[in-house]
Amino acid sequence: MAAEETIRVLVIEDHHVVRQGLVALLNVVDGIEVIGEAADGVDAITQFRKHQPHVTLIDLRMPRLSGVEVIQRIRMETPQARFIVLTTYDGDEDIYRALQAGARAYLLKGMTTEDLVSTIRAVHAGKSHIPPAIAQRLAERMGTEELTPREFDVLEQIVHGRSNKEIASFLDISEATVKTHINSLLGKLGVTDRTQAATAAIQRGIVPLESLRKPKQ
């Protein structure tokens, strides 16, 4: 199956070095051709429309439009589009959303060339390619309940180190109510106190690490 068809790949990745690395790796592979690149979400959609790639490699963390949003929008107009999600950190909550949005596979940036190439071929052939470890974690997460918006607000404040009193004042509710929300979210996260809730929230990417240094808008 030498010259069956060249797989046309679009690479969406904001880190210049990583994007260049992907292109350099892929362009020496037989049967794969990088036909476009994008460094942010908006450009990604433009490039997709222009080139209509077979397979799109996409980073999740990007300026302007997140990877998940890009996948959702593109699949609105091109449902058969095939995406492989790239991510640095595998605790990422967004992976789960991306796969729900229709991504077919998932790769860590520490992957080997063989991983990359075989995954691209598999996805182009219509297969999905989720590592067992991720599949299991996804299954676990399916069973767990989603946090309500209010619970999310409270969790965000907990991660930022606010006390119940401060959270109550910030959200303009009573301290007792804050405690109720905390109690609920502790149960949903499967933890027993606020410190565990904070680390779990960071680890799972529910509250992004980047938000910590900022003085909360």
Added chain:
Amino acid sequence: MAAEETIRVLVIEDHHVVRQGLVALLNVVDGIEVIGEAADGVDAITQFRKHQPHVTLIDLRMPRLSGVEVIQRIRMETPQARFIVLTTYDGDEDIYRALQAGARAYLLKGMTTEDLVSTIRAVHAGKSHIPPAIAQRLAERMGTEELTPREFDVLEQIVHGRSNKEIASFLDISEATVKTHINSLLGKLGVTDRTQAATAAIQRGIVPLESLRKPKQ
């Protein structure tokens, strides 16, 4: 200054894609040549001895031997060696250690090609190149005291969500002692409770995020 001297660069980076990207970017630049690559700390030292590069690009998070250790060991035998630290996340506590160990510059992986090239040239010319934002943060950190080993043990347990009683039992000391250590480390971290201590520890890279999923050996 066209053909003054070709700068010989060694690239130490465990992520295959990133390494490939750096090499691809640098090899098209006039006056810079990548003369070696390494994917882990031990190999890094071997490659350094073999090629004696002018400038070494080095990632901090690596298997076998950390970037900081590599810098320290190489500078033991080659004090004039020049390092540029690469890192993904700029909250990294290790940056500070790397610069103390003798790194001359620091680059985020989201940098542009111009950043990369000009930094390599600057460092090769003997200059240092620390972004103002990092310099300021370093200055701040200089004033703060280091945690003692025991305080670090306790902080690690806090991040893992253990209660004082559990920490006491785990470290085989009394709960009172645990409280003493917590009191000290709260002061040194500049925070007021354990939840803030946990998020600060993660944010600054004092306790690595990867250690969270594991059931604590």
Added chain:
DNA sequence: GAAGTTCTCAATCGATTGATGGATACAGGG
């Protein structure tokens, strides 16, 4: 051996936290 660190422990006390039970509102489905 004097000085400095670190680690250890204790006791007290006010503040914070988390568990529990319960109230209200509001949405479909039957």
Added chain:
DNA sequence: CCCTGTATCCATCAATCGATTGAGAACTTC
């Protein structure tokens, strides 16, 4: 309309936490 589920809110109370003070033992460093 009633029932069920869900999200929001509040109060009480015991357990935990953090601040504070003081002090002895082990280990460096000079």
